[in-house]
Amino acid sequence: MSAEGSTTTTTARSAVEALPPKSREYGAIGTTSDEPRWGMAVDTERCIGCWSCAVICKSENDIPLGMWWNRILTEGEGLDQPTVDNGGDMTMGWVPLACQHCDDPPCEKVCPTGATYVGEGKLVMVDQDNCIGCRYCMAACPYGVRVFNWGDAEYAPPAGTGVVPPRPTGSVEKCTMCIHRLAEGVVPSCVWSCPAEARIFGDLDDPNSDIVAKIKARGGKQLLEDKGTHPKVFYLEPRRRRPL
Amino acid sequence: MTTADIPSGTVTTRSQAGSPQRSRAWNTWVGALVAGLTVGAFCFFWQWTHGLGVTGLSNTVTWGMYIISFMFLVGVSAGGLIVVAGSELVESHRFEQLNRLAVVVSAAAVATAAGSLLPDLGRPQLVWKMLVHPQLSSPLLWDMVVITAYLTIACVDLWLLTRRPVNQVAMRRMAIITLPVAVAVHSVTAWIFGLLVARPFWNSALMAPLFLSSAMVSGTAMIILVAITVRRTTSFSFREDVIERLGRLMLWFIAADAFLLFAEILTTYTSGQPDHLAQLDELLTGKLAPVFWAEILVGVVVPFVIFSRTSWRKRTGLVVTASVLTLVGVFFKRINILLSSLFEPLVGLSPGIPGGRPGQEFTPDAIYIPTWVEWGVLVGMAAFFFSLVTLGVRRIVLTHADD
Numbered sequence: 200m201s202a203e204g205s206t207t208t209t210t211a212r213s214a215v216e217a218l219p220p221k222s223r224e225y226g227a228i229g230t231t232s233d234e235p236r237w238g239m240a241v242d243t244e245r246c247i248g249c250w251s252c253a254v255i256c257k258s259e260n261d262i263p264l265g266m267w268w269n270r271i272l273t274e275g276e277g278l279d280q281p282t283v284d285n286g287g288d289m290t291m292g293w294v295p296l297a298c299q300h301c302d303d304p305p306c307e308k309v310c311p312t313g314a315t316y317v318g319e320g321k322l323v324m325v326d327q328d329n330c331i332g333c334r335y336c337m338a339a340c341p342y343g344v345r346v347f348n349w350g351d352a353e354y355a356p357p358a359g360t361g362v363v364p365p366r367p368t369g370s371v372e373k374c375t376m377c378i379h380r381l382a383e384g385v386v387p388s389c390v391w392s393c394p395a396e397a398r399i400f401g402d403l404d405d406p407n408s409d410i411v412a413k414i415k416a417r418g419g420k421q422l423l424e425d426k427g428t429h430p431k432v433f434y435l436e437p438r439r440r441r442p443l
Numbered sequence: 444m445t446t447a448d449i450p451s452g453t454v455t456t457r458s459q460a461g462s463p464q465r466s467r468a469w470n471t472w473v474g475a476l477v478a479g480l481t482v483g484a485f486c487f488f489w490q491w492t493h494g495l496g497v498t499g500l501s502n503t504v505t506w507g508m509y510i511i512s513f514m515f516l517v518g519v520s521a522g523g524l525i526v527v528a529g530s531e532l533v534e535s536h537r538f539e540q541l542n543r544l545a546v547v548v549s550a551a552a553v554a555t556a557a558g559s560l561l562p563d564l565g566r567p568q569l570v571w572k573m574l575v576h577p578q579l580s581s582p583l584l585w586d587m588v589v590i591t592a593y594l595t596i597a598c599v600d601l602w603l604l605t606r607r608p609v610n611q612v613a614m615r616r617m618a619i620i621t622l623p624v625a626v627a628v629h630s631v632t633a634w635i636f637g638l639l640v641a642r643p644f645w646n647s648a649l650m651a652p653l654f655l656s657s658a659m660v661s662g663t664a665m666i667i668l669v670a671i672t673v674r675r676t677t678s679f680s681f682r683e684d685v686i687e688r689l690g691r692l693m694l695w696f697i698a699a700d701a702f703l704l705f706a707e708i709l710t711t712y713t714s715g716q717p718d719h720l721a722q723l724d725e726l727l728t729g730k731l732a733p734v735f736w737a738e739i740l741v742g743v744v745v746p747f748v749i750f751s752r753t754s755w756r757k758r759t760g761l762v763v764t765a766s767v768l769t770l771v772g773v774f775f776k777r778i779n780i781l782l783s784s785l786f787e788p789l790v791g792l793s794p795g796i797p798g799g800r801p802g803q804e805f806t807p808d809a810i811y812i813p814t815w816v817e818w819g820v821l822v823g824m825a826a827f828f829f830s831l832v833t834l835g836v837r838r839i840v841l842t843h844a845d846d
Binding site: 274275296309315333334339347437 | 453493494496497500502503505506562564566567569570572573576577578580581582583584587635636638639640641642656727785788789790792793794796797798799800801802803804805
């Protein structure tokens with residue numbers, strides 16, 4: 200994979216441009232305000248727990264083996280195990296989890312070098328050049344979505360996919376909301392790839408956007424709301440429980 | 444013995460006051476320090492070139508032995524403050540003979556504490572970024588500020604204490620600065636943990652007072668141990684009742700520390716908050732229970748009993764035992780504080796947090812077993828601390844022993 204940032208940006212551009220017109224059209228970001236505040240809604244009624252978004256995230260962002268920016272948690276006790284609700288019915292649900300891109304990010308506040316910052320589109324970003332690898336952000340994140348580069352990275356495929364620049368050993372990384380795709384007007388790859396269309400991406404500050412309408416209609420909930428982090432990822436709860 | 448031998452004999456005694464005897468014990472000690480430093484340097488180098496993957500840390504347990512020893516050493520550095528600044532402010536000359544020794548131990552501890560953050564970094568070569576890109580809302584940044592201030596104060600104190608005669612006015616002024624800075628060092632270190640909403644067990648207003656009380660306990664214990672050791676191995680001496688009085692102080696410090704811990708645990712226990720309770724259960728009955736109950740027995744009960752009787756406080760063997768046990772207890776306490784929170788992430792649903800290394804998937808059940816690299820670095824840090832103490836004792840304490 201290419202190591203220089205400039206060439207990788209070019210690769211990223213061509214990767215999105217290489218998409219067939221229909222794919223691009225399918226992934227086009229809808230209406231936005233002048234200064235978008237990017238957010239995501241996850242419709243847990245539609246999520247089938249297939250891990251497609253987690254897998255495409257790994258190849259899109261060249262996430263080394265053993266690390267995940269995005270993973271699908273199972274509600275209840277065990278992985279992909281149903282739980283029994285109060286009425287005695289068995290239910291099964293998933294919580295797709297990645298960086299919540301908090302409006303009040305605890306990770307940003309504790310980072311001693313400002314390597315974690317709130318960047319374009321109000322997204323929480325990591326500047327790998329300034330990350331000293333103290334992992335304070337990982338202790339501060341209530342969601343446990345940050346991963347650390349513990350050693351020399353190994354990729355699948357071995358050469359990597361080269362869409363985004365590699366992260367150095369000893370630095371922290373996490374979901375970027377596919378900021379390289381947003382620059383191209385295309386939604387993050389997890390949104391694009393979801394076979395159940397369970398993910399809705401858009402501008403939380405645009406009252407006309409699809410995401411704002413969905414959150415309003417379905418009463419979107421944020422994870423660990425009581426921690427005061429104000430996540431920009433919302434979970435739309437199932438309107439009805441379907442007993443298994 | 445002839446009369447001609449007497450002057451040369453006197454000279455020998457003087458030079459021995461400045462440097463401990465070149466005895467077998469001294470050689471062994473220096474050898475051990477050099478060996479420890481070598482082991483530590485090698486392990487640090489090994490880790491630096493291979494990445495932090497050679498430690499037992501993971502994306503769940505992100506901090507381990509280095510941060511535990513950092514907390515512990517910051518605590519140990521409190522000793523000098525109590526002995527020097529505390530007595531100065533209440534105009535007591537009770538511990539005056541220990542002044543220089545105490546400040547040496549403090550300076551060594553705080554320097555080693557700052558040093559023990561380096562191996563914890565994934566990219567130690569970039570630590571200077573903290574200076575050029577400081578994020579002022581980060582407690583870690585402020586901790587580096589107060590630690591630097593504390594180290595500077597300790598050095599100024601040492602310089603003042605080696606002037607003759609000692610400038611009492613300057614010492615008084617230094618004491619007035621030292622106390623708030625020392626309180627800040629322990630509080631800000633506590634707030635590294637205490638200000639995180641993500642960790643309910645840390646996120647307590649009692650965190651800073653608890654760190655302060657544990658610091659008093661471990662700091663005083665270390666002063667007692669170093670003082671007794673230096674008195675036994677060199678010409679250094681102090682009044683008999685000094686240790687006994689420090690032991691009496693220990694009684695209060697241990698009691699205060701245990702009280703704060705009890706208040707914290709009782710509040711958590713009755714809070715009924717599931718996340719908070721999960722982390723407490725790790726301590727009381729979970730994976731950390733052996734370390735927690737050892738902390739209570741070894742760090743609180745036994746030393747408290749020993750220090751509670753005047754006649755026992757006068758027996759060096761018992762005092763040394765109690766002090767060592769307190770240090771072990773406080774070290775256990777640091778382990779418990781750190782790991783109880785890290786073991787229980789707030790979002791703990793299956794499959795958990797990714798392990799992080801190739802072939803390592805998810806770790807829903809967090810464990811942390813330090814590797815040989817971490818133990819090696821720890822040995823190196825201990826050697827570094829005792830090298831600084833030895834150097835300080837030889838160059839500063841013993842050379843100015845006669846005033």
